[in-house]
Amino acid sequence: MSWTPICDFDKLLPERGVCALVDGRQVAVFRTFDGTLHALDNLDPFSGAYVLSRGIVGTRKGEPTVASPLHKQVFSLVSGVCLDEKDVSVPVYPVRVADGYVEVSV
């Protein structure tokens, strides 16, 4: 597995996302309230726009989520499954912190 560093961990705001371009792929990286990181594909499958990194981060029944900023469908940050329409999902990617740096693998 190869890891690509994207930015300082401190650059990520709690409960917001950023987008990184990794091997031509747009990856949305989120930091939740407790400091856990999650990475999803940035493509919103409903609208076809690359916007998930700009959604609101929250929880649904304890599960960390992001809501698409365009039409508000909610996705699990853990599984990438859309919690409003369970047969739609977005890819999730491994993400970690190494030496204070956030790294993803696609």
Next chain:
Amino acid sequence: MSRIVVVGYGPTAHRLVETLTSKGFDGRITVIGEEPRPAYDRVALTSYLSGTTAEDLTYDVPAGTVTRLSTRVTGIDREARLVTLSDGGTEAYDVLVLATGSAPFVPPVPGAEHAFVYRTLEDLDAIRVAAKDAVEGVVVGGGLLGLEAADALRALGLKAHIVEMSPWLMPRQVDEGGGAVLKQHIEGLGLGVHAGAGVKEIVADENGQVIGLRKPDETLLDAQVVVFSAGIRPRDELARSSGLEVGERGGIVVDSAMLTSDPAIYAVGECALAGGMIYGLVGPCNTMAEVAADRIMGGSATFDGADMSTKLKLLGVEVAQFGSMTGALDVTYMDPVSGVYKKLFISDDAQTLLGGICVGDASPYTQLRPFVGKALPASPSDLLFSGAGANLDLPDEAQVCSCNNVCAGDIRTAIADKGCTDVPGLKACTRAGTTCGSCVPMLKQLLEKSGVEVSKALCEHFTYSRAELFDIVRVRNITTFSQLISEHGQGRGCDICKPVVASILASLHNGHVLEGERVTLQDTNDHFLANMQKNGTYSVVPRIPGGEITPEKLIVIGEVARDFGLYTKITGGQRIDLFGARVDQLPEIWRRLVEAGFESGHAYGKALRTVKSCVGSTWCRYGVQDSVGLAIALELRYRGLRSPHKLKSAVSGCARECAEARSKDFGIIATEKGWNLYVAGNGGFKPRHADLLAGDLSTEELIRTIDRFLMFYIRTADRLQRTATWLEALDGGLDYLREVIMEDSLGICADLDAQMEYHTATYADEWAATLDDPEKLSRFVSFVNAPGLPDPSIVFEQERGQIKPVMVR
């Protein structure tokens, strides 16, 4: 195809035609009316004096209906089945409906020709003109309409007197004890009450100018305006002259199908004598119209009398009467200090409620009217003294809305089977509450009890409504989302509650929306201070207050659009929208705009969008005030004000209303004397004309009133509730709103004013502040690991010489 001719175009005729049309009647309908306009809301006639226009009051003519206005029917040829008209023409019918209403009764006293009556818009025009040079006015007749007319004279600036034959006011609604309490209220407001007094003569000088009213005891009441409101007489002259049966004391005799003695002729409304009664209230008149419409379409509906209960609020005093005004037993509650009088009439076995009278507190009317003729739901003293009426279960057949004849059962069906969950829904579905509104509290109660638990919880994280959260944040002085959710919620929030809390925090503690934790709460658009479009790009709408812009600034907008390759479009709010900006371009675009003296605008937020204006008195030959100047001042005052939903406004320079102010959340229309303020209008999916909140305000009064209106709305509305639905759901509606923000009935105005002052004092340009903050600026990149790189997924093609998004996957 059958031809229906309707004589008279008042509210009853309107309801008839509306019912026929909505039931799919496919014949020809012709309505002939003597007045110069289609039917209008006569019940709301008095509001015409405070700024409501004739157009506002006038009902739309149902599609396909032929109208002949300013035309009187002069005769009926029953043999030939045609009516003759004042313009010499005729109109043939298969079915004729008489809806000629009634005329005010003018007692035959000397000088009566100098007096006015109070029934049509033209009557009010004449009274208004006469009142201009008058100091005192007298109304003859102390009934429901007489008091309303006296109130109107008072509003026109006159010292008003009421002369009533009976020993007390409103003898048809209240008994002697109630009359005494009522008199106390009315006199307390500065009106003269002369009960038990008649009229001998209206005295005028040699020029015909009225100087007073002489009572039978020869005393002269000084007055320059005299209005008769001494009862009504059914207009049955056509029926008489064509040989239809009329009652001994007037009125066209009809059976329970509303048919007259000629089977081709119906009579409905105030001209009809049904079961020996003339009904002078809209509720029963509407029911008659519906019965006749049903019969014309082959149905078998009947009119079996109607509830003559009344409830009104005049001069701030509630008066109500329901059911019968006598009974074997009665129980009275009287508190002369606070001016409350309540009485219930009960059968001799003390089991059945027969009726009631209320002055000063009409709550028994709302709670107990449905129980008339039924078993008493609690002991009379409990009902009157401890307010035990508040939680009663209504029987299904109990009438809830008497104006539109809707029963508790109908409401329950609408809730259970048609999925209504709120008052506006019930209004749309059943018509209940749409006329006088006095049953709205009962609708709420039925909703609450319906079992369809209407949860007010915002989302899974908060069990509170938006208004409750607002109070929690305000009272506990909470400044962060984390504090609020840990103390009063659960989990970590979502896209529903976070923007709501962001908006509440912004209203209560201004400060930058992207500062600290707040950045995590903002919805799509607030997050990047621009409007996200379908392909993930943003549009920028520079603020152009009032829609006024210099050529230099127009050129700057053009240059910015050209240099950044943006699509431009003129908006409905008198702005120019620039589309297609990538997130990394936004700061550069703002910088250019800020340098040229613009700020970007909140054209995306749940905040004040725009204040449109017409060109106003500066240029327009009709204008009476500077609408542009006011629009600019309002837009600068309220910009950045975060609210439960978007807010729109407009200012028109005269009554021609070119700025379409009445489709706005708050709209202002100039008058000769100042400004009329309209609130809770709405364009969009469910249009609603704004209601007149106050008329002829000075600029200072206007701004104070808008301040309070907005702050009260921001405090109490639900999430995503526009002002229109907020007002519809507000208990007590417009009157209540007026009491709260103009008479300070809740004692919160100082607070609302302070909050608005805080807003205006702390407003700062959010875009300029972002440009000055390197940390915030660094978030405006497409890719965190390649800050200079534009997003390759954003692609455009050309259409009509401009860019257009292409979606690539």
